[in-house]
Amino acid sequence: MRHVRHVVCINTNCRLEEPPKPNVTLCPKCGTVLDVVYDYEYLKSAVDRDALEASGERSFWRYRQFMPVEDTSPAPPLRVGWTPMYKRHNVVGLSTLFIKDDGQNPTGSLKDRPSALCVVKAREAGSGSVACASTGNAASSLAGNAAAAGLKSFIFVPERAPKGKLAQLLIFGATVICVRGDYQDTFKLSAEAISKYGWYSRNAAINPYLVEGKKTVALEICEQLGWQAPDWVAVSVGDGCTLAAVYKGFYDFRQMGFIDKIPRLLSVQATGCFPINKALREGGDIVPMAENTLADSIAVGVPRNGTKALRAIQASNGLTIEVTDEEILAAMRELGATCGVFGEPAGVAGLAGLKKAVAQGQIGQDEKVVAIITGNGLKDTANALTAAGEPISSAPDMDSLLKELGNRGIKGL
Ligand SMILES: *Cc1c(COP(=O)(O)O)cnc(C)c1O
Ligand SMILES: [Zn+2]
Numbered sequence: 001m002r003h004v005r006h007v008v009c010i011n012t013n014c015r016l017e018e019p020p021k022p023n024v025t026l027c028p029k030c031g032t033v034l035d036v037v038y039d040y041e042y043l044k045s046a047v048d049r050d051a052l053e054a055s056g057e058r059s060f061w062r063y064r065q066f067m068p069v070e071d072t073s074p075a076p077p078l079r080v081g082w083t084p085m086y087k088r089h090n091v092v093g094l095s096t097l098f099i100k101d102d103g104q105n106p107t108g109s110l111k112d113r114p115s116a117l118c119v120v121k122a123r124e125a126g127s128g129s130v131a132c133a134s135t136g137n138a139a140s141s142l143a144g145n146a147a148a149a150g151l152k153s154f155i156f157v158p159e160r161a162p163k164g165k166l167a168q169l170l171i172f173g174a175t176v177i178c179v180r181g182d183y184q185d186t187f188k189l190s191a192e193a194i195s196k197y198g199w200y201s202r203n204a205a206i207n208p209y210l211v212e213g214k215k216t217v218a219l220e221i222c223e224q225l226g227w228q229a230p231d232w233v234a235v236s237v238g239d240g241c242t243l244a245a246v247y248k249g250f251y252d253f254r255q256m257g258f259i260d261k262i263p264r265l266l267s268v269q270a271t272g273c274f275p276i277n278k279a280l281r282e283g284g285d286i287v288p289m290a291e292n293t294l295a296d297s298i299a300v301g302v303p304r305n306g307t308k309a310l311r312a313i314q315a316s317n318g319l320t321i322e323v324t325d326e327e328i329l330a331a332m333r334e335l336g337a338t339c340g341v342f343g344e345p346a347g348v349a350g351l352a353g354l355k356k357a358v359a360q361g362q363i364g365q366d367e368k369v370v371a372i373i374t375g376n377g378l379k380d381t382a383n384a385l386t387a388a389g390e391p392i393s394s395a396p397d398m399d400s401l402l403k404e405l406g407n408r409g410i411k412g413l
Helices: 040-046 049-053 060-066 112-124 137-149 163-171 183-197 210-214 216-224 241-255 275-282 306-315 325-339 345-359 381-388 398-407
Strands: 004-009 034-038 085-091 094-101 129-133 152-158 175-179 232-236 264-270 319-323 369-373
Touching (some): 094 345, 152 163, 152 183, 163 175, 210 216, 210 241, 325 381, 345 369
Parallel strands (some): 094 369, 232 264
Antiparallel strands (some): 085 094
């Protein structure tokens, strides 16, 4: 990997540098998360904007030079990334809104990006099995991408995982361990099992390569907006890995001179669980919180990548905001009814936070904003139906239909 210099410990008192081996995990000296460091001077000599635009690769693999993979590693079998970017007017109070629909990934969430990269790294490490603990999407995406690549997967899920995500895991042939406990218990058990069996770990706070897969969403945003960085990007935040990754993607392209600024990041959490936002506003360390939100993918009381996320919010001159479950469900309806895009609760939380920030005047209505829709609504139809309400019931004859529509003042045209 000529383009990768090393991995470095993000602890400012440590800063240990290690060679970028495929199976590096936490800092061997202090146990902190590591970060991948690129040789931008070399990259500048190897790739430019025209070369990227000329790429025929319609997946995240078009940015393989910005990912820590060996030149000889084959592309993942599933088509991951290069998801659509839609431009809409007069939605959530903004004159123009860009929607990056990452629910269009092969298993229906942004997590396909890191999971596909994880499978590539597992093969580089010579491992035949991958494992993770997840509230759902990290797991289902790992199981799908592993299945496609012929790897076994071992998945630890907490009890509350929605049925759609569980069904994906089982269909993808994963060995699924449903842990009777919360996410924290689940994470701990998976870590112990991973070290016992030697599986390749996809746990986001342990494996420094996952951020590098996730960041490709930001790289795509730059290219799809014609290399004009937006003013803001709204992201829903659980562990903080996605937010940190979005920052890293913009940082990479800023270093390359492909964009002239890094957008401000809007960190959106649920009012029932917001340890990262709380730490940012109050200063000091991240304190564990209860996990009271129906947006399961961001119900993370003990964030595993909090430090990276806090730094990303600060470095981008970002903003924090929380949304209630009602606001999340309302955003789900508004996105569906105005844009034809169906997001899961955590998938639309960023958009809900954006709407609130615009209403409160923190984001101007004419600013250029991207909301990332991080997961597909079909994964969690139970909550979608709560948001959507009941259909109209009619007997199978025209009189009955006219009566039912008339009662609701629906004209048909
Ligand atoms: C994982 C996930 C998030 C949050 O990502 P973190 O890295 O945990 O902050 C948001 N939305 C969806 C749909 C997710 O699956
Ligand atoms: Zn260290």
